[in-house]
């Protein structure tokens with residue numbers, strides 16, 4: 001069973017006798033027109049006389065694998081958070097899509113009970129886990145949320161019930177961002193996105209008084225963020 005969009009597209013390309021770039025281009029075009037990832041993949045599978053239900057992704061398994069990675073080592077998770085945080089601030093091709101970043105903060109919320117023990121992962125391992133997380137999160141948002149040309153427009157009809165809270169949170173924060181508002185990664189307050197500093201509101205950033213420590217900046221990511229809404233009140 002594939003866990004990421006890339007794995008699924010590779011499987012389809014191989015089975016259909018197409019090249020990966022051909023499949024990827026076609027899927028991109030279909031998704032830009034508002035077709036879902038799985039829907040697009042299955043449509044191409046049918047065209048090639050393949051059984052469509054063989055091409056699926058289980059979002060519950062994506063969440064499980066992400067949790068596993070993020071529970072491995074506290075320092076590693078902070079490093080991954082820092083890389084993703086920088087990627088969402090950057091412009092252009094390298095930019096981590098905001099909905100995927102919001103999915104990531106939801107994952108951090110799920111592991112907030114994890115012990116903060118510190119092993120010593122090498123930088124290569126951390127880079128590998130970061131790449132894996134990027135793929136898992138971009139895939140997760142493409143299957144949990146409903147998409148159109150405008151981006152995320154809601155929760156996917158087939159989103160599993162146990163993941164609906166995550167999908168709703170992604171949708172809500174994405175919509176806020178489209179309206180020029182950002183959810184501070186530290187206190188969870190909603191502020192004008194152009195007034196944020198390194199993903200934080202002015203107050204939280206000032207409290208760090210210019211500290212560049214990754215730990216200071218990212219340790220509360222995904223925690224307070226939740227408190228201000230409350231998962232159960234929805």
Ligand SMILES: [Zn+2]
Pocket residue numbers: 184185186187188189200201202203204205
């Ligand atoms: Zn704040």
